[in-house]
Amino acid sequence: xDKNILIETxxxxxLKPKGILAMDESxxxxxxxxxxxxxxxNENNRRRYRELIVTTPELSTCISGAxxxxxxxxxxxxxxxxxxxxxxxxxxxxxxxxxxxxxxxSCHPGEKVxxxxxxxxxxxxxxxxxxxxxCKWRAVITIGDNIPSDxxxxxxxxxxxxxxxxxxxxxxxxxxxxxxxxxxxxxIETCNEVTRRSLKSLxxxxxxxxxxxxxxxxKPSMVxxxxxxxxxxxxxxxxxxxLECLQDCVPELTAGIAFLSGGQTDEEAETxxxxxxxxxxxxxxxxxxxxxxxxxxxxASWGGNDENIKKSQEILFDRASKCSMASVxxx
Ligand code: 13P
Numbered sequence: 001x002d003k004n005i006l007i008e009t010x011x012x013x014x015l016k017p018k019g020i021l022a023m024d025e026s027x028x029x030x031x032x033x034x035x036x037x038x039x040x041x042n043e044n045n046r047r048r049y050r051e052l053i054v055t056t057p058e059l060s061t062c063i064s065g066a067x068x069x070x071x072x073x074x075x076x077x078x079x080x081x082x083x084x085x086x087x088x089x090x091x092x093x094x095x096x097x098x099x100x101x102x103x104x105x106s107c108h109p110g111e112k113v114x115x116x117x118x119x120x121x122x123x124x125x126x127x128x129x130x131x132x133x134x135c136k137w138r139a140v141i142t143i144g145d146n147i148p149s150d151x152x153x154x155x156x157x158x159x160x161x162x163x164x165x166x167x168x169x170x171x172x173x174x175x176x177x178x179x180x181x182x183x184x185x186x187x188i189e190t191c192n193e194v195t196r197r198s199l200k201s202l203x204x205x206x207x208x209x210x211x212x213x214x215x216x217x218x219k220p221s222m223v224x225x226x227x228x229x230x231x232x233x234x235x236x237x238x239x240x241x242x243l244e245c246l247q248d249c250v251p252e253l254t255a256g257i258a259f260l261s262g263g264q265t266d267e268e269a270e271t272x273x274x275x276x277x278x279x280x281x282x283x284x285x286x287x288x289x290x291x292x293x294x295x296x297x298x299x300a301s302w303g304g305n306d307e308n309i310k311k312s313q314e315i316l317f318d319r320a321s322k323c324s325m326a327s328v329x330x331x
Contacts, residue, residue, distance in 0.1 A: 005171045006215025009133045010255035012093055013173065013217060014285040017328040018064035020175075020258050021320070022291035023053055024097035024136065025069060033295075039304035043071070051077050052302060053295065054087060056313040062324035065093035067136050067175070067289070073127070084131050095134040095175070096127050098163070102140040111152040112140045117162055124170040134173040136219070137163040141180045141198050143190060143226065153201050161205035168212055175258070175289065177219035178202050182263045184226035188233040192223045192241055199249035213253040219289050220246070221262045222272055235268070239275035247283070256285040261293035266319060269293035270326040277329030287327040294319045 013020060025033060031041040039045050050072050053059075072083050073096045084094040100116035114137065124135065139156035141148045157178065164174035178198045180191060199220065206216065223242040225232035233241070246257060261269040269290060276286055288294075298316035302308050325331040 001168045001212070002171050003212060003215060006168060006173055006212060007255075009093065009173045010215050010217060013065045013134060013258075014256035014287065015064050016285070017324045017330075018062055019288035019290070019323055019327050020095075021053070021059075021063045021066045021092075021294060022136075022260070022289050023050060023069075023072070023295065024067040025291065026097070026101055027069075027071075030069070033299060034304075037299060037303045043075075045304065046071065047075055047077070048304075048306075049299070049302065050075075050083065052309050052312060053298070053316060054083060054090075054092075056316050056320075058317060059320065060091040062317075062320040063092055065095050065134060067095045067097055069097055073130070073132065088131060093133040094131060095136060096132045097136045097138070098123065098127070099137040102138070105152055105155070108147075108149055108152055110144055110147055111142055111149060113152065113155050114139050114159055117159060117166075120163065121166050121169070124166055124172055128170045128172055132172060134175060134217070135163075135167050136175040136177060138177040138179055141178060141194060143181065143184050143186045143194055148194060148197075153198050157198065157201040157205045160202060161209045161211055164206060164211045164216060165209045168215055173215055173217060173255070174211070175217045175219045176202065176206070177260065178221075179260055179262060180221045182221070182224060182227050185228040185230070186226040187229060188223060188225045188237065188241060191225065192245055195221065195223050195245055196249055199245070203249065203251060213251055214255050217255050218250060218257045219260055220257065221260055222264070224264070224272075227263060235271050235275060238268075239272050242272070243276050243279060243282075250284065252283040254284055256287065258287050258289035261288070261290040264293060266293050266297065266322075270322045270331060273323065274326035274329055274331040277327060288323045290323060294323060
């Protein structure tokens with residue numbers, strides 16, 4: 001592990017006024033996205049869509065790094081350039097999602113545990129040799145009747161820490177993503193309690209495994225009411241409870257924080273980030289690592305039709321620049 005490499009990469013990822021573009025939808029998720037616009041889910045269409053995203057003019061003014069799915073990381077664009085090399089050439093760091101997905105957690109109905117540690121060290125050294133600079137691993141915590149269990153939180157956070165340690169051994173900055181799902185009718189207070197439990201466990205596990213925090217980026221969900229809650233907390237409450245939770249649970253040494261959008265509307269995702277960045281003296285850089293809140297409108301506008309590429313890229317750029325402005329509180 002070379003701490004200087006990790007710090008240099010993490011600082012580039014967190015450069016103002018940029019954020020991280022998540023475009024690493026797994027096979028089942030990209031299948032859903034393409035189905036939503038009636039486009040067949042095949043390798044060529046996945047390439048066409050992702051090529052539209054990365055060739056958006058001026059994208060690198062708002063985006064510091066892009067998280068790719070394994071397929072895209074090794075895929076060529078229509079002119080034969082590898083996606084990862086193209087990104088590098090336009091000043092966007094290529095990253096890769098390395099977990100193998102959230103699977104049903106044995107003997108814990110309704111809960112998930114993320115898999116992918118077997119053989120991970122060898123995979124990571126290969127990704128680094130091919131030019132990856134950072135990685136992502138997503139853990140999923142579900143709120144419901146009597147869940148999450150401590151077993152679910154602890155198992156997921158320990159796996160995140162083991163992944164992070166393997167990344168750093170290979171000079172890759174780990175993005176650690178403990179996502180508390182927005183699905184359900186729970187209150188913001190319940191989300192707050194679960195997010196705190198998850199983050200405390202995560203940083204305990206990172207500490208236990210000697211993970212180097214200045215070379216680690218946290219990708220959390222916000223503290224927010226469940227989507228089906230009848231009296232959802234307002235924007236200022238979401239921003240202030242999220243910030244308080246992070247201040248209580250995230251060590252200042254952490255390289256930075258980049259939120260997921262997690263089913264928030266585009267407007268919510270950017271407004272919450274903007275309010276948070278209007279608070280004085282944040283101990284870490286706080287930015288975005290959105291997938292849906294950057295891509296959704298552009299995907300719908302494209303609809304699989306090449307004639308719509310330019311319009312769709314304009315929409316994508318507009319979304320990315322709003323998030324970029326929110327990341328410095330100037331929306
Ligand atoms: P969303 O912004 O759509 O939640 O996606 C972020 C992500 O990378 C989930 O793993």
